[in-house]
Amino acid sequence: MENSVFIGLGSNQGEMIKNCNQAIEEILKLDGCSLIAKSSWYYTQPWGKEDQDWFVNGVIQIRTHLNPHELLLKLKEIESQLGRKYISRWGPRSIDADILFYGHLRFKSSDLEIPHPRIHQRKFVLIPMAEIAPHFIHPVFHKTIVELLNNVSDSKKVIRVIKGIYIR
Secondary structure, eight states: OOEEEEEEEEEOSSSHHHHHHHHHHHHHHSTTOEEEEEOOOEEEOOSSSOSSOOEEEEEEEEEESSOHHHHHHHHHHHHHHTTOOOOSTTOOOSOEEEEEEETTOOEEOSSOEESOTTGGGOHHHHHHHHHHOTTOBOTTTOOBHHHHHHHOOOOOOEEEOBTTBOOO
């Protein structure tokens, strides 16, 4: 069965946009994965651990036959392949790929929670998500992405990258 999945991508080390684009290329090499939509890239202030470089973030929507755990394992392999080192929670990284939504599934295990538990708190996820799926309804809060964005208390800056140029 094919499932629609939203994946958040981010990087704040090295060539950040290149890292994120490489992650997309690798995701699309996975058996049965195809791209439905891709947001713009956004230059974003760090969230959670603030004493680090800004990030580039974006969201993609894919179709996949992989189940949530299979996809999670493949994303972790891609992160590792692209140089991700797990140093500290919310710390610097060459690439981060998170499953945000897997259809309208609600799921929780020791290593995976769907939908991602902090989407509603993060402009760096909500803004690119609103660009490609503004009317998607969060399966827990029963609000659209736009409604969540309009009510988010996150004050971090999120700036659209225009042709690879960052303007702060």
